[in-house]
Amino acid sequence: MNLRRRPLRAPRPAVLALAIAAAAAVPARAEQIIVTANKIEERLQDVPASITVLDGEALAQRGLHSIADVVRLVPNMSSSFVFSEEVNLRGLNASTFTNLNPVVLYVDGVPYSSRYAYDTLLEGVERVEVLRGPQGTLYGKDSIGGVINVVTRAPGPRWQGRAGVEVANQSGRAADFSLSGPLAVPGLTLALAGRVAGDDGWIDNHHGGTGENANDRAERRLALTLGWAPSERLDIKLALTHDADRRDWIDGGLAPSGTSFAAYDRDDAEDADYDVATRTKTITNAQALRLRWRLGDGRELNAVTTHKTLGVQGAYDRDWGSLALYDGLEQFQYSRFETWTQELRLSGGARGGTRWVTGVYAERDRYRNTRYGMQYPGEAMGEPFGPGVDLDLDDPSTTRTTTAAVFGQAVVALAPRWELTLGARAQTVDKAFVSDYRLGPVGGSGATVYALDAEHRWNALLPKAALRWQATPDWSVWASVAKGYIPGGYNFWTSSAVESENRFEPQTSLNYELGLRSAPGRLQLSAALFYLDIRDIHVYSYDAGSGQIFTSNAGRGHSYGAELEANYVLSDRWELDAALGATHAVYDEHGSEAAEGANIERTPAYTLAVGLQYHDAEGRYARVDLRGQGRRWFDAANTRRSGAWTAVDLRAGWQRGAWDVYAWVRNAGDKQVVSSVSEMDVGDLVVYSEPRRFGLGARWRF
Secondary structure (H helix, E strand, C coil): CCCCCCCCCCCCCCHHHHHHHHHHHHCCCCCCCCCCCCCEEEEHCCCCEEEEEEHHHHHHHHHCCHHHHCCCCCCCCEEEEECEEEEEEEEEECCCCCCEEEEEECCCEEEEEECCCCCCCCCCEEEEEEEEEECCCCCCCCCCCCCEEECCCCCCCCCCCEEEEEEECCEEEEEEEEEEEEEECEEEEEEEEEEEEEECCCECCCCCCCCCCCCEEEEEEEEEEEECCCCEEEEEEEEEEEEEEEEEEECCCEEECCCHHHHHHHHHHCCCCHHHHHHHHEEEEEEEEEEEEECCCEEEEEEEEEEEEEEEEEEEEECCCHHHHHHHCCCEEEEEEEEEEEEEEEECCCCCCCEEEEEEEEEEEEEEEEEEEEEECCCCCCCCCEEECCEEEEEEEEEEEEEEEEEEEEEEEEEEEEEEEEEEEEEEEEEEEECCCCCEEEECCCCEEEEEEEEEEEEEEEEEEEEEEECCCCEEEEEEEEEEECCCCCCCCCCCCHHHHHHHHEEEEEEEEEEEEECEEEEEEEEEEEEEEEECCEEEEECCCCCCEEECCCCEEEEEEEEEEEEEECCCCEEEEEEEEEEEECCCCCCCHHHHCEECCCCCCEEEEEEEECCCCCCCCEEEEEEEEEEEEECCCCCEEEEEEEEEEEEEEECCCCEEEEEEEECCCCCCCCEEEEEEEEEEEEECCCCCCEEEEEEEEE
């Protein structure tokens, strides 16, 4: 399956009309794209939803190695990393104290919904499918915004693989490989893939004893899959993954109190001076066992059991500098997640007829903050523990979450060219929360300020309906409505001993979408209009005195916009692809009067990704990509804003036999891009996207 021919995405009606007119004049090709995003194999053009598909070859051509790289190619989707990877889609944001991103990442059935360690190995992947819109009627884990479905490559009848190395500026280095094939036992296969990478970063620390390379990083990823097909009807897959990621400092710095972050730029951040080692480390280990029975008559039963552990070690310089008042003080988070899931799913039907999926899902999640808080200078806090004694605020807590759900969806042919999709999800989420808010001297034992032992249960019914019309053999149109949901939870900063004062309620959204898609051809097109009615939005109040944040429900908001994806085969040597999106997202009601009518934070006004690729029969190829975003606000009060930006990426190489040698440049114009601004009691923490990077690489297929 070659998915290099992908969609052009533009938000403006005039552009959309021109693209449709052009498509009508182009003869279609027979090439079909098969996806499994709806839990059954079907043609992409038959899916009544917005979906972006990238195959393994497309990932390699663009030099994509992380989920954050994939996100940049999806209309109206963005992400940024400060202490974790936080995703925004169509005005929906990550929820801090549930730790959930609005888009769930699935890797061969294993859900990754936490904003921590929100990544996976992309070497050895067959394809990545990105669905926009709620997916609770199809997937075990509920998702308010969408799903990134990563499907790894199934081993073939012969051993094959590839390996590659890269070097780059900032002492960048990377190596990856994939290997798969049959074992000696009939029906038994093995797939193995891995990646190690790192660089020294672009920020120098001038404070002795804490390391010269401030924002260096390193990653290590390994995936092993054993498959066994003892019969034609049964196959079993055991998948084991290990991911470790370390990021020192941040990709930016602190605009001190009294200084506007707009007056602080990337040149200022290139020189840091901090006295406490600052880093975030995450280690993930996951195991998944999938059994698939083909029952005949198109029916299939899947059982997926997963277990995952995630450890987070975060230690940060308290003042992000070397002020004498904060000397040696730190902010900290040491956490551990453990999750068990069980999904049973029965599906059936055939392409062109009734197709259905039904299942049950159970999840048990334990999240423990063993140490979560920060330290304060005693002099600034009135020295409650004596002269020269600093304060240590620690709020260790444990959250136990139990989820049970029943879900299902059916696609019914109403007439020769009409299909109706109906689905629903019923779920219950029970959370037990225990917290012990402590305050004491640094280096000593703290006294309990607030203790909380609470439990709450939320029930939800999430319906979905869609109608698809096959307007012509090459064009289909759909309309859909679906309800999305993020569960409620408890603030990790306990503010009282009263359960209701620490609890926030679920966030919901009602998603309306109207779209069209063409069949694969010389020009392939997909477009959509959407409207989201968002209720009880999770928003954050910041206490400048303590440096703590608290979650509450903001009332209502809405977002609407357009998306256009297209790919045009200009000739045998040239291809053009693009992804454009526009979103207008605002608060209708908010806990703060100043934020009513304001833009929902972290939502770009538009996103764009346009690429032009050349490839010839002699193996030479080149690619230029233009990517960018419109302006966005970083706080609900709309006091901190970044402007629009565009950046250019370049890539060129030569494939000769089993070898591929290439060079690349990212952000060729060295564009300064603000990716995040976070208010803190010592100033604004400003994070930038990476400056110009360039490198060389080689790959070998065998």
